[in-house]
Amino acid sequence: MTDISFKVILSRPRNPDNIGAAARAMANFGFSELAVVAPHAPTWKETAETAATAGGGEPVWLMERARAAVGAADVIRSAKICATLAEAASDCQLLLGTSALQRRTPNRDVVVLNEVSGYMAGKSPAGEKRKVGLLFGTERTGLTNEDLSHCQAVLNIPTREKQPSINLGQAVALVCYELAGRSPAAIPRAARPAAPVPSIREIERVVSEIFVLLDEVKGSGSNGREHEAEIRRALLDARMTKGAMGIFMTLLRRARLR
16 A cells, blocks of 8 residues: 555544544554544634644644653644545545444445455555545544545444444544554564574484483383384474573483483
8 A cells, every 4th residue: 555645534523632642543653644624612722722832833732742642743733724524635535434333324335444455455546646534523423424425435443332432542543553554564663583493403313312211211112213203293393492402402311310
C-alpha cells in the first residue's frame, strides 16, 4: 500500500481526551494527517483559551498537555478544522466510515477491518497515488446516515453483540494498527538476536557422549545404539544453541565421573 496515504477524520468529537487518544494512536502507527469536523463548542473553547501556551501564538488543544496525547503534539498542531464533512474529505479518493452497525441496516458495502487492505487494493489502480479517508463519528451516536452517505463503504470492527461500541480513541488505534501492521514496511522495533547454532560435529560429539554414558550404565549393554537416530533427531529438534549444547556436553561428562 505504498501508493496509498491516509487521513483520519473525526466528526463532531466532544471529548478532548478522546481526541488526544486518537492523535496519540495515529502517532503510534505513523499516521500524521488529522481533520476534525465541527468539534463540540466547549471543546473548541478550551482550544482558544490555551492558544497562548503554544509559545508561537498558534491555537493548540488543551489535551496536548494531557497524558492522552503524549507524543502527538505534531499531529494535533497540524490538524485541520473543517466546518463540514465534505470539506474534510474533499481531497480523498476513497472514504471509509466506521460503524458498529448497531440497530442499523447499512446501504453501503460493509468491509470487516481485517479485510480492509484487500478492499482498498481492489479500489486503487496499481501505481496510482490515492488518499483514503478514515471517518470516525461522535462519541455519543457514531456516524449518522447522512455521514455515511459520503462514504464508499462502511468499515466495521467485529465486536461482541452485547458490547458492540468502542471508545473513539480505541477505534482509531485498532484501525491504524491494522493498516500499519499489514504494510510491507512493518517490522518489529527490536528482534531477538540470532544465537550461534552447534555444528554437526558438535552434535555428533554429544550423541557419542550420551552412548558412552549409557554403555556405562549397568544392564544397558550395546542395545542403546538402537536409539541413536532417535536421539540425534531429538537433539536437532530441540534447536539448542551452541552454548546450550556445550553445557549439555559438560553435564554428560560430569555424570560419567560420578
